[in-house]
Amino acid sequence: MPAIQTTSAQQFRLRAGAALMALAGLAFVGYAAAFLALNFSGAFLELGIGPEEVDKGRAEVQAFSPRLYHYISHLHIALSGFIAATGLAIAAMSWFGVPRGERWAFAATVTVTAASLAISVPAHYPWGLATLGHLGPVYLAVLIFLAGAATTYSGMRGPSGESS
Template sequence: MATIAHHPATDAAPGARRLGAALMALAGLAFVGYAVIFFIRNFTGGFLELGIGPHEVDVSRAQVQSFSPDLFRYIAHLHIALSGFIASTGLATAALAWFGVRHGLWWAYVTAIVVPVLALIIALPAHYPYHFATIGHLGLIYLATAIFAVGALVALKPMLHARHT
């Protein structure tokens, strides 16, 4: 088990590292919040994802359900499953940042970055060719990603400094 050693004399900016970790963790929790919204919308009249409406999808929940109950259940199961994966990614990122990056652990910093970046690299490109990249749909994700990136950059300098001392 790795131990966490703090050396205040050599750790030039523990406050900056903690701030960066807190921003990264906040962004991770924002992903969890988005997942909760996603999950709830599956069971409400909205059905479709946040920011997706008649301009993007020309049928309603009731129309999908009447057209094909099996397709409706399939879409609902995808919403539920995807909300779980979004929430777990956010929770993992928040935990890595709060319990690892905050204490200067490089493996946690790298993993906290790789986890959401991998998810976004896979998920975001599919939004653009199908015109689902609306600000109403992806705005919260963009905001959380921006907060995360700022946090990662704020934490990077003290992480590098501690590594070289």
């Protein structure tokens, strides 16, 4: 399906919204980098997670079970890779496809973002891991993404609100 035909006002909204969406994707990449760095620091635990949430640190886990420590470390590394890859996909589709009015890029970007959050965020709440320091940066990136998606969507609509 071809890209939509747009007016200059619609094109401005497409570009502005896409830039916000791409910025949010890059924010996810930054979060992943912090996540990865903390794995190799003395902190070991994730961003915003401390002794109030988890009563054992790096040394205690290593003393209890070096294999468990390596398993947790490998999960941190793998998860940071998936977070970074998701952020890069969001940023790339937002930057290269969305400003041209490519509906597939917009739909894919929104779907990838929604799916990743719907799967990853809820598990934080039952175990008291939804601290502001841990999920706050994610929520900020999501707010930026939503502002961009709303702006982009308005640019994909015609002057009277119909889909272009």
